[in-house]
Amino acid sequence: MIDFILPLFGRFHPILVHLPIGFLVFGVILIFWFGKKYSAYAPVIELAFLFGGVSALAASISGFLHYQNEGYGWDTVKFHLILGILTTLLAFGLWYHLKKAAATPTQLKIKGASLLMLLTITGHLGGNITHGDDYFTEVLPPALQSLLGGGNSIAKPLELPADNWEEVEFYTGAIQPILDQNCKSCHNPNKLKGELDLSSFKGIHKGGEDGAILEGENAEKSALYSRLILPEDHDDHMPPKDKRQPRKEEIELIKAWIESGSSEKTKLGDAALHVSLVEPFFKKNEIPFYPIVDVPALGQDSISKLRKEGFFAEIVKKDSPLLKVSCINFPAFSDSDWHLLRSAQDQIVYLDLTGTAITDALLDQIALLPNLTVLKLNQTAIEGSGLDKLAENKNLKLLYINDTEVGFDKLGALDGHPTLEKIFAFNTAAANSGNSSQFSFHMETGNLSLPPLATDTIVY
Structure with a gap:
């Protein structure tokens, strides 16, 4: 009934370690602050080291119990624990020295400085155990992490190639990445929760304190799978409900691996998996909407100048040189004003000339925008x-000509455009003039109708 007391006391270790730090740092500061005049404050200094020694002893004991009951490996905690004990002994040594000494010798300051250094190293090692070796470096930019010898410790989600997923090794290419992301933080050589290491094939097959976690090809009887599918509030559910939970697709993949024989070298194709089981993990090669081009960024002063001229101008996303430019606040913009945009000719990917005074003649200039992706010519005098x-415009994808006099016959000039995906032609002469399905692009005309519903005639 009282077996919980020692593990509970061990869990107080992260709290107790702050007490000796406060007391001992305070004591060392007083030694150097008062110097030879310390005798007047000796009782306070002695008390600081006495309390520091007692609390350091309590922290050391609780730390040992924490190591015993929480599955930490000895190699992980040994230096932290040994230095913690040395800190305790030195704290009591300073208390005894102060109690017996009649004056403050130089050796006392040396011991105080040594204690402070020892306390710093001990605390640093403890922080590494709690937060990881990269606790301070993980927030740094990747280049700086590499310079300091670190790296990104966050496990990446599983991704499989869609074209040759059958050639991926089932364990190393699929199962271990899942376990690394969901289980490794508590089950690794440094922190063997339940004496179980899920960071390696050997550790998985070895099992933990409760025995094997794989039972032949029976997933239902294998703890590696069966504990994943328990209700989250169940005591045996893993991972604990306050931890990241694996996706159901990941759990199904673990089940399939066990039922295929939980081999280390078997490939996904050899396991006769249906493609639907691995499809959620296919790597998606997302094609960016705007072109990826190497163009110089327009200076902030140049962007500000565009805004002063009346344009709405902004970059499409942070750290991108590409620009969105709109004349929403510049309705008087006309063909003769084009020179105002020449400084941003290479950067403009989105150009909105809606409601301006432009004509077809400006199309010659617009054609000179190499990276233009979206062009809006709505409510203008454009006729086509x-x-x-x-x-x-080799990157043009979307063209808007709503509320213009552009005829259907004029749109044929854009048939076969290499990148044009869609033309929006609401309320135009082209909207009802022909069969738009003949074009290589899709045309939105807005001529949509919905069937009447019985509820439309209900009178409330």
Whole structure:
């Protein structure tokens, strides 16, 4: 009934360690602060080291119990524990020295400085155990982490190649990444929770304090799988409910691995898996909407100048040289004002000329924007003459000509455009003039109708 007392006291270790730090640092400061005049304050200094020694002893005992009951490896805690004991002994030594000495000798300051250094190293090692060796470095930029000999310790989610996933090794390429992300933080050589190491194939097959976690090819009887599917509030559910939980697709993959024989070298293709089981993990090669180009960023003063001229101008995303430019606040913009945008010619990927005074003649200039991706010509005097010039915009994806006089016949000039995906032509002459399905791009005309519903006639 009282077996919980020692493990509970061990869990107080992270709290208790702060007491000796406070008392001992305070005592060392007083030694150097008062110097030879310490005799007047000797009772306070003695008390600081006495309390520091007692609390350091309590912290050492609780730390040992924490190591015994929480599954930490000896190699992980040994230096921290040994230095903690030395800190305790030195604290009591200073208390005894102060109690017996009639004056403050130089040796006392040396001992105080040594204690402070020992306390710092002990605390640093304890912090590494609690937070990891990269606690301070993990927030640094990757380049600086590498310079300091560190790296990103966060396990990446499982990703599989869609084209040749059958050639990926089941264990090393799929199962271990899942365990690294969800289980390794508590089950690794440095922290053997339940004496179980899930960071290696050997550790998985060895099992833990409760025995084997794999039972042949029976996933239901294998603790590695069966404890994952228990209700989260169940005492035996793993990972604990306050930890990151694996996705159901990851759990199913673990089940399939066990039922395939839990081999180290078997490939996914050899396990006769259905593609639907691995499909959620296929690496998605996302194609960016805007082009990836090496162009110089426009200076902030140049962007500010565009804004002063009346344009709305901003970068598409942080640290990108690409620009969005709109004339929403510059309706008087006309063909003759194009020179105002020439400084940003290479950077503009989004250009909104809606409601301005431009004409078809400006299409010659727009064609010179090499990275233009979105072009809005809504509510302008554009009639479509010269739309063929937009074939020069090799990155153009979306074209808006809503509320213009552009005819259906003019759109044929853009048929076969290498990148154009969609033209929005609401309320235009082109909207009802032909079969848009003949084009290589999709045309949105807005001529949609919904079937009437019985509820539409209900009178409330």
